[in-house]
Amino acid sequence: MINPPTVFVVDDDQAMRNSLKWLIESVSMQVETFESADAFIKSYYPGRSGCLLLDVRMPGMSGLELQEYLRANQIAIPVIIITGHGDVPMAVRAMKSGAVDFIEKPFNDELLLESIRHALALDVKQRDMQAQRAEIATRLARLTPREHEVMVMVTNGKANKEIATGLGVSAKTVEAHRARVMEKMQANSLAELVRMAINANLTLSESSSEE
Template sequence: MIMHEPTVFIVDDDAAVRDSLMLMIEQAGIRVQAFANADTFLSAYHPDFFGCIIIDVKMPGMDGLRLQEELTWRKIALPVIFLTGHGDIPMSVRAIKGGAVDFLTKPVIREKLLVCVRAAFAEAKKRISDIARNKEMISCLIKLTGREREVMTLAVQGHTNKEIASCLGISHRTVEIHKSKIMQKTGASNLLDLARIVRESDAGE
């Protein structure tokens, strides 16, 4: 199922809470889907899902914090909003450190919930953009030959052309040719830009 509009995915074992949240969100004109537990959501998940996920912390089976870890492990880029009636400071700190957008307590005020949802949607767009940019960078680096990768690695480490030539057993001129091709293939404007591309592509893998 392809999500063309941002959608709020609710994972909460309490049917009354799910219904209440769905009503608040739908009244704001926002798409919403609800799931009774983590396993049901994970089974239904599709890479085209776009939006954010509201997760109850205390649930039978896989709890909310464990689901957050599972989303990270599976590289599911949906921003997380936690909603719980049993929150504490260590729990909220763990959730925020894990990348959660917010940690709300029940009963939640409609206006506060919607502010968090819209902030999560903005974060979702940023994450999708970052992922697309990283894929583009990685595809550029894949175009490099083995020798060009060796030259690039030494170059971004700060080695001079002379040092690179000596290290690889090639001429100074050959190093210059390789660097020129590297810049052309990656679209980098200078060595600092090239180093950024390498760093960000590594982070995105």
């Protein structure tokens, strides 16, 4: 059972919390509010889908610190930053820390909701990607070391002949390996295989190891 996506609102001002909840609920989204970053951390468990609406200026743990915490704990929930007037430098820092969007108070409801929708979509996408990556990883695990080598080289854009020279085998053997790789990775085309490799961060690591 997958939970419906929830909008988590963290703001120290009660009026803000209440009004945000009121606004977001008007478009039939689920909202949970927290009066501090601490409270949020205590009740949130990773894996809950949704997005985070975060006030930058807060007593105790600030919005930026919370972002830092999430990143450190590899919680990939999309974050929308709400800033007061004139907090532009802080907003920039937030964006640099990986926030999806930032909204300046007072804000247009349409804009906010759009941003939320966008964040939720992003969340869904991120979750899909993560699932995909997991799938690719299992497939990769099935490859033999030689097949793995061949796959890295192929996705790095090397021709069969080059690979054969590089590995010291015949071109035919390379072909056979390549076919088995395509099969094991369930790739219909080279393009698909390349995408999978990118997804699994194969290219970079291999190329660096090659150096």
